[in-house]
Amino acid sequence: MPTNSEHAGHRSVVRRILFIVITVLALLTAYQIYRSRPAYQLQLFNTAAGWGYDVFSQGRLILHQPTIPGVAGERGFANESQARQVGERVISKLKGGKGLPTITPDELRDMNISIP
Numbered sequence: 001m002p003t004n005s006e007h008a009g010h011r012s013v014v015r016r017i018l019f020i021v022i023t024v025l026a027l028l029t030a031y032q033i034y035r036s037r038p039a040y041q042l043q044l045f046n047t048a049a050g051w052g053y054d055v056f057s058q059g060r061l062i063l064h065q066p067t068i069p070g071v072a073g074e075r076g077f078a079n080e081s082q083a084r085q086v087g088e089r090v091i092s093k094l095k096g097g098k099g100l101p102t103i104t105p106d107e108l109r110d111m112n113i114s115i116p
Contacts, residue, residue, distance in 0.1 A: 040094055042087040050076020053087035055094070063090065069103045071115055078114045085111055 041056040045066075052066035068075050069086070077083040086103060089111070093101035108115060 040091045042084065042091060044080050044083050044087070046080075047076050049074045050078060051080050051083035052076050053083045053090075055087060055090060057094075063101075065090075068108070068113065068115060070105055070108065075115070082111075082113050086113060 039057060041059075043054045043056065045052055045054065047066050049067060052064075054061055054065070055063040065087070066076060067073075068077055077086065086108070089103060089107065090101040
């Protein structure tokens with residue numbers, strides 16, 4: 001028949017194993033949450049000149065675009081939808097890793113972006 005010290009030793013081993021299992025599960029959960037965050041986030045905003053967008057990477061602002069890119073002057077997008085469309089194109093270019101995510105006037109025309 002096991003003694004009290006043997007029971008205590010057995011409980012100690014079980015506690016250590018449970019601690020290790022719970023710690024590993026917590027670390028795996030934290031890693032999955034970190035990995036599931038999108039690499040880029042788009043945030044739209046309204047200004048006196050129209051609509052613009054910000055692009056964030058892992059919560060850090062990497063691009064602030066209050067005006068239509070490639071258009072002279074301080075002209076914002078006519079509406080939120082247009083700002084979103086161009087911002088999403090920029091994010092697509094960033095994900096592709098093809099250098100700077102520039103938007104050309106031809107691309108603006110192809111997306112039917114109204115340029116005031």
